[in-house]
Amino acid sequence: xxxxxxxxxxxxxxxxxxxxxxxxxxxxxxxxRLKDMVQRAFDHVTLFRKRMDEQKLKxxxxxxxxxxxxxxxTVKTDLRDTYPFGLCASPMSEIVRFHASSGTxxxxxxVAYTQEDLNDWxxxxxxxxxxxxxxxxxxxxxxYGYGLFTGGLGLHYGAEALGASVIPISGGNTxxxxxxxxxxxxTVVCCTPSYFLHLIDRAGEMGINMKExxxxxxxxxxxxxxxxxxxxxxxxxDIKAYDIYGLSEIVGPGVANECTHQAxxxxxxxxFYPEIIDPKTLEPLPDGTxxxxxxxxxxxRAMPMIRYRTRDITALEPTRCACGRTLRRIKxxxxxxxxxxxxxxxxxxxxxxxxxxxxxxxTLPHYQIIVDRQKDLDTLEVxxxxxxxxxxxxxxxxxxxxxxxxxxxxGITGLRPAVKLxxxxxxxxxxxxxxxxxxxxxx
Amino acid sequence: MKIKQLSVFLENKPGALSAPCRLLARADINIQxxxxxxxxxxxxxxxxxxxxxxARRLLQxxxxxxxxxxxxxxxxxxxxxxxxxxxDALEGTGINIEYAYSFSGRTKGHALLLFRFSDPNAAxxxxxxxxxxxxxxxxLSRRLKG
Numbered sequence: 001x002x003x004x005x006x007x008x009x010x011x012x013x014x015x016x017x018x019x020x021x022x023x024x025x026x027x028x029x030x031x032x033r034l035k036d037m038v039q040r041a042f043d044h045v046t047l048f049r050k051r052m053d054e055q056k057l058k059x060x061x062x063x064x065x066x067x068x069x070x071x072x073x074t075v076k077t078d079l080r081d082t083y084p085f086g087l088c089a090s091p092m093s094e095i096v097r098f099h100a101s102s103g104t105x106x107x108x109x110x111v112a113y114t115q116e117d118l119n120d121w122x123x124x125x126x127x128x129x130x131x132x133x134x135x136x137x138x139x140x141x142x143x144y145g146y147g148l149f150t151g152g153l154g155l156h157y158g159a160e161a162l163g164a165s166v167i168p169i170s171g172g173n174t175x176x177x178x179x180x181x182x183x184x185x186x187t188v189v190c191c192t193p194s195y196f197l198h199l200i201d202r203a204g205e206m207g208i209n210m211k212e213x214x215x216x217x218x219x220x221x222x223x224x225x226x227x228x229x230x231x232x233x234x235x236x237x238d239i240k241a242y243d244i245y246g247l248s249e250i251v252g253p254g255v256a257n258e259c260t261h262q263a264x265x266x267x268x269x270x271x272f273y274p275e276i277i278d279p280k281t282l283e284p285l286p287d288g289t290x291x292x293x294x295x296x297x298x299x300x301r302a303m304p305m306i307r308y309r310t311r312d313i314t315a316l317e318p319t320r321c322a323c324g325r326t327l328r329r330i331k332x333x334x335x336x337x338x339x340x341x342x343x344x345x346x347x348x349x350x351x352x353x354x355x356x357x358x359x360x361x362x363t364l365p366h367y368q369i370i371v372d373r374q375k376d377l378d379t380l381e382v383x384x385x386x387x388x389x390x391x392x393x394x395x396x397x398x399x400x401x402x403x404x405x406x407x408x409x410x411g412i413t414g415l416r417p418a419v420k421l422x423x424x425x426x427x428x429x430x431x432x433x434x435x436x437x438x439x440x441x442x443x
Numbered sequence: 444m445k446i447k448q449l450s451v452f453l454e455n456k457p458g459a460l461s462a463p464c465r466l467l468a469r470a471d472i473n474i475q476x477x478x479x480x481x482x483x484x485x486x487x488x489x490x491x492x493x494x495x496x497x498a499r500r501l502l503q504x505x506x507x508x509x510x511x512x513x514x515x516x517x518x519x520x521x522x523x524x525x526x527x528x529x530x531d532a533l534e535g536t537g538i539n540i541e542y543a544y545s546f547s548g549r550t551k552g553h554a555l556l557l558f559r560f561s562d563p564n565a566a567x568x569x570x571x572x573x574x575x576x577x578x579x580x581x582x583l584s585r586r587l588k589g
Contacts, residue, residue: 205503386452386485391508393450393487393559394541395480421485423454425506 005216005238006187009260010135013162015126018270019325026326029270031065033298038062038071041304044089047082048072048306068273068296069284073307079109079249088112090302100148101248108148111248112302118157120299121251124268125158128257131266131325132242134188134217136163141181143191144222145171150252151222155190158254164188171195178203185214193220193229193241194366194429200236201387201424210237219244221253224312224333224351228358230262243332249308250295256330261322264329271299274328275307276316279337288318292337293330311338341437343371343378346415350436353382356409360401368427373441380417382409385424444579445513445563447495452508453486463488466505472498475587476557478544489544491557493584513563516546516578517570518553525554532573538566550586 021029039059041048051072052058061070079087084107088095096115100108113121134140140159144151152170159166169180171191177199180186189196196218203210218233221244233241245265246253255272256265267274272295276285279292293310313336317329335349342348350369357367366385371378384405392398398421406419428435453459460479467474472492480487492498495511502509519525533540539561546555555578560566570577578586 205506207500386508388503388508388510391450391452391510393448393489393510393512395482395487396541398485398487399482421452423452423459423506424508426454 005214007216009133013126013130013135015123016130019127019131019266019268019327021270021326023326026269027065030273030298033270034065034068034273034296035059035062037296037298037300037304038306040089040301041306045087045304047078047087048074048304068275068307071296071307073282073294073309074305075309076109076249076311079111080107083107084110085112087303089304090114095302098148099150099153099248099252101150109249111150114301117251117300117302120271121154121254122157122161124251124254124271125154126161127268128244128254129155129158129162129164129188129219131257131259131323132217132219132240133260134159134162134164134219138164138187138217139167139184140164140188140190141167141169141177141184141186143169143171143177143189143195144253150246150248151190154246154252154254155219159188159190174199174202175206178206178208181215182208182213187214188217188219189215189239190219190244192222193218193225193233194223196220196233196241197229197236197366198429200233204388210239215239217242219257221245224335226334226351226354226358227332228355232358245330245333247295247310250297250305250310251300255295259321259323259325263321264317264331266321266325266327266329269327271297273298274316274330276314277309279309279311279313287316287328290315290331293333311336313337339437341369341371341439343380343415346413348380348413348415352413353409353436356412357382357384357405359408359412360404366425366427368435369437371437371439371441378441380415381420382417383420383422383427385427386421387424444515444577444582445567446491446516446557446578446580446583448512448514448557448559449490449492449495449498449502450510450512451488451490451502453488455481455484455486459486460488463502463507466501467492467498470497470501472501475583476544476546478542480542489542491583493580512559514557514559515563515566515570516583517556517558518576518578519556521552521554526556529570529575532569532575533566536565536569538562538569546587555583555586 042059094114095112097113100110142155146152200210216239218239218241230241242258243265244253244257246255256267258265275294276291277294285291293312293314295308297305312333314330314333334351340347368383370381402419409417451463475491477490499509541559543558
């Protein structure tokens with residue numbers, strides 16, 4: 001088997017043609033689909049109809065696409081409050097699939113799909129993979145969890161539809177992942193970025209250099225990651241790392257994906273309509289301004305989502321991408337409006353800690369933030385796993401590294417943390433998603 | 444002659460030391476000497492073993508952060524001023540001793556000490572000029588067995 005990396009750029013997949021629709025035509029498609037969907041939700045979803053009635057709105061009040069701002073928002077608690085099927089617009093006889101996302105407290109949220117919904121989703125994932133250069137002939141290792149989580153099955157069907165050879169290995173069992181990656185000559189891997197960093201580390205320990213494998217593309221998502229992390233991944237494995245964005249409430253992975261220019265994920269706008277709002281005033285914001293991403297599904301039948309507040313903080317890029325797609329891009333999402341911690345009155349996003357740790361050479365971002373309250377005072381502890389690279393045999397060098405880490409964190413966040421070095425692989429990881437924050441405070 | 448030393452990161456908690464030691468024991472790797480540096484929250488276990496590479500692979504495969512460092516084993520006369528003579532040799536060279544520890548037992552009126560110098564190559568040069576004997580790993584194994 002040829003073990004070198006193939007860098008050829010494949011011809012455009014026919015399904016990607018929609019990515020290049022002229023803007024006016026795209027808006028026509030969006031408006032037609034929006035009207036249909038709002039009518040369907042109004043007819044079949046009690047909660048939506050009630051909210052429309054409260055605002056004395058009818059589907060016919062949508063006269064242009066921009067009228068979307070009149071519509072009521074949907075939030076995560078709506079899904080929880082109507083658990084499990086309250087927001088379904090289709091009868092059970094037409095629903096062919098459920099997924100659910102693990103809630104941090106209590107009941108999960110459930111999402112439903114008709115066969116047409118699954119077809120649309122598959123196509124969105126196909127276009128995602130095609131946009132970053134995956135084609136038939138690629139061997140795709142899907143290391144997202146299969147099951148209620150949308151990650152595994154979402155990528156699976158999209159990659160199959162593209163004609164790629166899919167390995168449905170699911171999450172976990174790192175040594176087997178690496179063995180399969182090497183033995184099958186895997187060229188594309190799909191998982192969380194933090195898990196892939198773990199794979200690079202582990203492969204190294206097993207005496208396997210990722211740079212020498214045929215692996216050339218990583219499609220990473222399901223958690224926020226930074227540009228620094230992309231550099232680390234690419235330097236450590238000699239692949240191209242692409243950001244895939246999605247959320248179960250909308251469809252799963254494949255709401256947006258980066259093209260080969262790696263300039264932020266393109267939203268598949270013919271299926272998912274994006275807006276940016278001010279999370280406090282809820283007013284719409286113009287392209288280029290940072291705010292909360294709000295998404296409306298334009299085709300979903302089983303569970304239409306209208307103006308769903310994602311809590312992800314980003315901006316719609318005001319300029320056209322060099323690839324020529326007319327689909328707008330979102331800025332890569334580094335933070336959410338709700339994973340913000342307030343410590344001693346200071347706002348803190350986990351991504352800031354990540355950026356600070358990465359600044360200190362030789363530290364891979366396996367870390368955990370532990371917030372506690374002692375004698376009415378918030379405490380911030382950052383636990384960092386020691387890697388072979390960062391480890392030194394002298395106590396003074398290790399103490400100095402701790403100081404540099406603490407200093408870097410203080411420089412970025414304004415908070416002085418207690419940095420604790422812990423042994424490799426001792427920090428909790430759940431389903432490949434790194435558990436970044438433990439807040440022990442009782443508020 | 445330089446000797447390879449393994450350093451292992453340990454958290455400062457009960458049982459942390461036994462895990463790597465048990466691993467080595469099960470693989471039949473003998474620890475020729477070791478020392479433990481500790482702080483309030485973490486420790487560094489330093490080891491000299493016969494097959495450094497095998498031990499490194501074993502520890503790394505089991506998830507330990509491991510580092511290989513060059514150290515120098517020196518014969519120190521087992522008499523007053525024995526260590527001072529070595530330190531005198533390094534005086535003014537700018538070479539720093541990061542840490543040192545010893546092998547148990549002594550042979551022919553000499554103690555055997557391990558030094559981690561800031562610059563092992565420069566230290567070797569200085570020691571050679573002063574005719575201070577260094578002990579290589581093969582010689583070390585022979586002595587420890589003999």
